[in-house]
Structure formats: C-alpha cells, structure tokens
Amino acid sequence: MSLFFPHPILAIETSCDETAAAVLHGTTIKSNIIASQIDLHNKYGGVIPELAAREHVQAILPVIESALAQAETDDIHAIAVTNRPGLIGALSVGFSAAKALAFSKKIPLIAVHHIEGHIVSPWANRPESDPVTYPNITLVVSGGHTELVLCRGLGDYTILAETLDDAAGEAFDKGARLLGLGYPGGKAIQEAAVSGNPKRYSLPRALPKNLEKFSFSGLKTAMRRLVELEGPKISIPDAAASLQQAIVDSLYKKVIQTAEEHNTSTICLVGGVSANKLLRETLKQECNKRDFSFFVPEFEFCTDNAAMIGLAGSFRLQKGETSDFQTDCYPQAIIPGTI
Ligand code: KG4
Ligand code: ZN
Numbered sequence: 001m002s003l004f005f006p007h008p009i010l011a012i013e014t015s016c017d018e019t020a021a022a023v024l025h026g027t028t029i030k031s032n033i034i035a036s037q038i039d040l041h042n043k044y045g046g047v048i049p050e051l052a053a054r055e056h057v058q059a060i061l062p063v064i065e066s067a068l069a070q071a072e073t074d075d076i077h078a079i080a081v082t083n084r085p086g087l088i089g090a091l092s093v094g095f096s097a098a099k100a101l102a103f104s105k106k107i108p109l110i111a112v113h114h115i116e117g118h119i120v121s122p123w124a125n126r127p128e129s130d131p132v133t134y135p136n137i138t139l140v141v142s143g144g145h146t147e148l149v150l151c152r153g154l155g156d157y158t159i160l161a162e163t164l165d166d167a168a169g170e171a172f173d174k175g176a177r178l179l180g181l182g183y184p185g186g187k188a189i190q191e192a193a194v195s196g197n198p199k200r201y202s203l204p205r206a207l208p209k210n211l212e213k214f215s216f217s218g219l220k221t222a223m224r225r226l227v228e229l230e231g232p233k234i235s236i237p238d239a240a241a242s243l244q245q246a247i248v249d250s251l252y253k254k255v256i257q258t259a260e261e262h263n264t265s266t267i268c269l270v271g272g273v274s275a276n277k278l279l280r281e282t283l284k285q286e287c288n289k290r291d292f293s294f295f296v297p298e299f300e301f302c303t304d305n306a307a308m309i310g311l312a313g314s315f316r317l318q319k320g321e322t323s324d325f326q327t328d329c330y331p332q333a334i335i336p337g338t339i
C-alpha cells in the first residue's frame with residue numbers, strides 16, 4: 001500500500017510570515033504558491049505578529065485560488081493545515097480557512113505540526129519507488145528550531161539534540177542585522193559571503209563535544225564584539241563568510257558524529273537553513289566520504305511552504321488519522337494536555 005494518500009490534497013501554511021497553499025497528489029507537488037511578507041517585515045528587522053496576521057487575512061483566499069488554478073483541479077479530497085507551533089494570530093487565519101473549506105466541501109481535515117512538515121519535505125516530488133530511507137538522522141535547521149532527530153519512519157521520531165539558546169536561522173538573522181544586511185538574514189549572509197574569506201575573523205564553535213546540545217548565543221555575542229571592534233573598517237564579505245563557516249561547522253560535525261553513534265547511514269537536512277549552499281555541500285561531501293545517503297529538499301521546499309505540510313498530512317491521512325472540528329491551533333509545539 002502507498003505511504004501517502006492517493007488522492008489530491010489542498011495544503012495550507014500560515015504559521016509565520018508566508019501565506020502558502022499547495023496541491024499535491026501522493027508525493028507529486030502539483031502547485032506550491034507562497035506569498036511572502038518579507039518586504040513588509042524587513043522595515044522592522046523582524047516579523048511583527050499583528051501585521052503578519054492581517055497580511056494572511058488579505059492573502060489567504062487568492063493564494064488558495066492560485067494553488068487550485070495552477071494545479072488545474074477542484075477535485076480536492078482532503079485539507080492539510082499547520083496548527084502548531086507558530087504565531088497564534090497567523091496560524092488562526094490558515095486554520096480557520098482550512099476548517100471552513102473542509103466543512104463546506106465535506107472532506108477530511110488533518111492538522112499538521114510545522115516541524116513534521118519540514119521533516120518530510122525531502123519527499124517532495126520523490127517517487128515512492130525511490131524513497132527517503134529510514135532510519136535516518138534528520139537535522140532540522142530553521143528560524144526557530146535546531147534539532148537532530150532520529151527518524152525511524154514517517155511519524156516515528158526521537159529528538160536527540162536541540163539548541164540551548166538561539167536557532168541556527170536566528171544566528172544567521174542576528175548576524176545579518178549586525179552587519180546591516182537586512183531580514184531575513186540567511187540568504188543575505190550567503191550572498192555577501194561569496195567573495196569573502198571565511199578564515200579572516202575567528203569566531204567560536206560552541207560545545208564541540210556535546211552531541212545533545214547546540215548553542216549559538218556565544219557566536220552572536222562574538223559577532224557583536226567583532227562589529228564594535230572593527231567599526232567601519234570591517235569587511236562585510238569576510239565577516240559574513242566567517243559567520244557562515246562557524247554556523248556550518250557547529251552543525252555538520254554533530255550530524256555526522258550522531259549518525260555514526262547510531263549506526264545510521266542516512267542523513268536528511270531540512271528547514272529554512274537547508275537552503276544554505278555551503279551547508280548542503282559540506283554535508284553532501286561528508287556523506288559521500290562515508291558512503292552515507294543524503295537527502296535534502298529542492299530549494300523551493302526548504303523555507304516555509306505548504307507542500308511539505310501536505311506531505312505530512314498525506315501520510316497521516318493514509319494511516320487513517322483525521323482532525324475533528326474541535327481541533328485548535330497552538331503557539332507551542334506540544335498540544336496542552338498531551339505528552
Ligand atoms: O523554515 P523557515 O522558512 O521558517 C521557520 O520555520 O523558522 O526558516 C527561516 C530561516 C531564517 O532564519 C532564514 O534566515 C534562514 O531560514 N534561511 C537561510 C537561507 N535561506 C533561509 N539561512 C542560511 N542560508 C540560506 N540560504
Ligand atoms: Zn519552518
């Protein structure tokens with residue numbers, strides 16, 4: 001039997017600053033529409049929750065209509081939607097739209113954990129005959145999360161490591177802000193780093209021997225000191241390249257060591273920071289050296305999107321799960337009252 005729901009699904013994601021809708025059939029992504037609010041939040045150097053929610057209200061119906069139009073279908077058999085974790089006002093917009101559509105079309109609704117969406121994102125457009133392999137060690141690196149997850153199969157996860165303080169994406173974003181490169185910072189740092197020397201400035205790699213914890217707050221402080229110390233003579237490309245290298249080093253070594261400790265020869269890289277070319281290349285090379293399999297989503301499925309939410313909803317529907325209309329959305333990862 002197929003691992004994924006064998007009929008078209010509409011998926012909706014509004015947990016932060018992207019209004020996104022997608023249509024998928026099995027693992028084939030028929031459309032993946034993303035209305036980004038970056039220009040709006042860029043002025044403030046970060047996401048303003050109330051503005052994000054208002055923008056989602058404006059964008060949600062046109063984005064859903066575009067996803068259906070591009071997929072050239074109205075024949076939707078279920079709706080998958082992010083219900084946690086995220087900005088509560090933002091989540092509520094997508095979740096209410098999903099409930100209303102599922103109710104009016106009398107089709108199942110499935111509520112999805114945003115991070116589970118990232119975890120299954122390497123399945124996007126991958127045929128089931130050439131599957132993501134399990135067990136694997138998945139590195140989740142986004143704006144809010146830095147985790148190493150042992151995935152034994154779809155829906156079967158153990159968190160092996162997490163961050164003590166900032167997420168890897170935040171380290172990029174805060175570094176970019178210090179260097180005056182705007183928000184979100186990951187892509188800006190990557191672009192500035194192209195012509196930079198990653199060895200020019202020495203920055204810390206925290207907790208190199210602790211496989212259960214990441215930490216990026218020391219790096220942020222070191223960046224602030226560097227900017228203060230160097231003043232206007234700082235080389236932006238060299239500082240960006242040094243920061244990027246420090247983040248990549250702090251991540252990839254722990255991933256490889258953790259896979260070796262768990263006798264696992266498959267590594268997955270997911271979340272917004274998985275769009276980082278240096279991180280992708282470094283992990284790919286390290287995997288090649290060891291004959292490990294390496295899975296990473298195509299670029300369009302790295303940062304927040306609805307296709308990945310559809311994939312997570314899809315395998316859950318296929319297992320027989322649905323969410324009833326009492327289901328709510330939550331800012332935190334764990335639903336209150338559950339374990
Ligand atoms: O997964 P995501 O889109 O949203 C959350 O769930 O948080 O991740 C956003 C994060 C931001 O911190 C952004 O700076 C980072 O992903 N990011 C990158 C790149 N593209 C996005 N970081 C490094 N290099 C990139 N190319
Ligand atoms: Zn995300």
